[in-house]
Amino acid sequence: MIPVAFDYEKVKTVEEAIAALSGDDLKILAGGHSLIPAMKLRLSRPGKLIDIGGITALKDIKEEDGEIVIGAGATHADIMYHNLIRTHLPFFTEGAATIGDMQVRNWGTIGGSLAHADPAADWPAMVLAADATIEMQGVKGRRNIKATEFFTGLFATVLEPNELITAVRIAIPPDGTKSTYQKFAQPASRFALAACAVMRFPDGRTNIAFTGVGDHAFRDTGAEQAISGKAIDDASVEAAMLAALQNVDVMSDHYASEPYRRHLSKVYLKKALMAVKS
Amino acid sequence: MSTRINVTVNGLQYSHMVEPRLLLVNYLRDVLRLTGTHVGCDTSSCGACTIHVNGKATKCCTLLAVQADGCEITTIEGLSHNGELHPLQEGFNECHGLQCGFCTPGMIMMAADLLQHNPQPTEESIRHALEGNFCRCTGYQNIVKSVQYAAEKMKMSEAVH
Numbered sequence: 001m002i003p004v005a006f007d008y009e010k011v012k013t014v015e016e017a018i019a020a021l022s023g024d025d026l027k028i029l030a031g032g033h034s035l036i037p038a039m040k041l042r043l044s045r046p047g048k049l050i051d052i053g054g055i056t057a058l059k060d061i062k063e064e065d066g067e068i069v070i071g072a073g074a075t076h077a078d079i080m081y082h083n084l085i086r087t088h089l090p091f092f093t094e095g096a097a098t099i100g101d102m103q104v105r106n107w108g109t110i111g112g113s114l115a116h117a118d119p120a121a122d123w124p125a126m127v128l129a130a131d132a133t134i135e136m137q138g139v140k141g142r143r144n145i146k147a148t149e150f151f152t153g154l155f156a157t158v159l160e161p162n163e164l165i166t167a168v169r170i171a172i173p174p175d176g177t178k179s180t181y182q183k184f185a186q187p188a189s190r191f192a193l194a195a196c197a198v199m200r201f202p203d204g205r206t207n208i209a210f211t212g213v214g215d216h217a218f219r220d221t222g223a224e225q226a227i228s229g230k231a232i233d234d235a236s237v238e239a240a241m242l243a244a245l246q247n248v249d250v251m252s253d254h255y256a257s258e259p260y261r262r263h264l265s266k267v268y269l270k271k272a273l274m275a276v277k278s
Numbered sequence: 279m280s281t282r283i284n285v286t287v288n289g290l291q292y293s294h295m296v297e298p299r300l301l302l303v304n305y306l307r308d309v310l311r312l313t314g315t316h317v318g319c320d321t322s323s324c325g326a327c328t329i330h331v332n333g334k335a336t337k338c339c340t341l342l343a344v345q346a347d348g349c350e351i352t353t354i355e356g357l358s359h360n361g362e363l364h365p366l367q368e369g370f371n372e373c374h375g376l377q378c379g380f381c382t383p384g385m386i387m388m389a390a391d392l393l394q395h396n397p398q399p400t401e402e403s404i405r406h407a408l409e410g411n412f413c414r415c416t417g418y419q420n421i422v423k424s425v426q427y428a429a430e431k432m433k434m435s436e437a438v439h
């Protein structure tokens with residue numbers, strides 16, 4: 001399968017990328033592991049690709065002012081192997097290892113995954129549970145937005161057409177914070193049929209996010225309220241499962257019907273809560 | 279519009295004008311005539327097209343040749359040295375790690391990436407690493423054994439040196 005012909009420009013810096021992005025009918029190319037398959041199927045036919053894969057500044061993973069900063073161009077594998085991530089955000093290490101396969105992890109980037117906003121992608125749930133901030137830059141300048149406000153629908157985000165995600169920022173969680181990513185993977189594609197990311201702080205505050213369940217990843221405030229500040233035991237887990245997925249339009253497809261997926265999600269919520277139980 | 283790319287493939291340097299839409303796998307097979315890299319599913323699922331780009335296992339049916347500009351590429355043809363098979367190639371031969379052989383180049387290139395990161399993998403980590411490589415003949419048992427054979431052999435030759 002061969003994509004429709006297109007023009008191509010490789011940029012070296014974010015500034016070059018922003019300048020190149022001022023035209024119409026163009027798309028950013030990062031790892032290409034969502035975009036190229038779509039272009040091969042001719043579901044996507046951009047007139048021009050701006051390749052940001054060569055912007056080394058976007059690949060950095062570092063600690064800065066009490067935050068972990070992950071460059072948008074860091075691959076799933078870069079994140080999975082990084083010691084800073086393993087130390088402070090162990091569920092990112094755990095979750096990254098479940099994305100696709102090794103070859104995909106070597107090319108796919110966190111920025112690409114967030115921008116693409118596949119309803120079953122893994123990073124969206126993890127960054128939501130980590131209460132991350134997404135850093136963006138475009139012709140109009142820079143802006144930061146909370147992950148909770150970033151995803152707006154099926155493959156839809158607040159990104160402007162000519163705007164670049166530059167980094168993901170996460171406040172370093174206090175010592176004693178526990179986190180987990182529990183995913184039921186579609187056996188062929190490895191995308192989540194349902195997955196639950198949980199971050200539980202020492203004071204009992206609990207962030208809970210789902211992916212693969214609705215048309216976009218989301219924080220489940222009902223389940224969070226049911227478990228936050230309480231000891232994790234049979235009764236509180238039961239209460240959280242009951243409270244979860246209220247007012248959520250659960251997807252139904254040929255892999256999983258709506259009732260099955262709803263049930264699976266709650267089972268994965270339970271697994272996740274048991275995993276962060278102290 | 280064509281773009282110039284410069285790549286090193288199996289130690290040799292190449293420079294070509296290519297169309298941006300040319301997939302890396304087609305560049306290797308049709309331009310360089312390195313047909314050891316196979317196109318299986320052509321949808322990045324099966325792993326038959328796995329090669330190394332800058333040392334990292336890559337499904338090159340899902341990469342544009344222009345993305346590999348400036349990169350070092352190794353294909354299955356570049357794995358043996360001076361006519362001597364790589365321990366993984368030997369392992370697949372010794373342990374009957376293939377039947378039809380279509381998936382084998384990709385399996386070997388993925389396993390080579392694994393052994394770089396993890397020279398003594400457990401059976402579980404071998405299976406996890408080969409998740410993106412499909413074989414429709416062997417049932418995987420002998421593929422896992424072939425990788426274990428290679429890991430063992432590489433450990434022995436380390437010990438000798």
Ligand SMILES: Cc1cc2nc3c(=O)[nH]c(=O)nc-3n(C[C@H](O)[C@H](O)[C@H](O)COP(=O)(O)OP(=O)(O)OC[C@H]3O[C@@H](n4cnc5c(N)ncnc54)[C@H](O)[C@@H]3O)c2cc1C
Nearest residue numbers: 030031032033034035100108109111112115121122165190
């Ligand atoms: C076989 C296979 C299995 C997979 N399995 C999984 C899985 O289990 N879980 C999972 O989460 N994902 C999975 N993926 C998707 C994979 O993780 C993608 O790599 C990722 O979703 C997109 O990242 P990319 O860098 O490849 O982006 P690209 O494909 O390059 O781009 C995707 C989209 O994002 C835009 N974009 C890219 N970078 C930026 C940026 N910095 N700023 C703004 N826009 C940007 C592009 O314009 C494009 O629209 C799989 C992919 C394959 C091929």
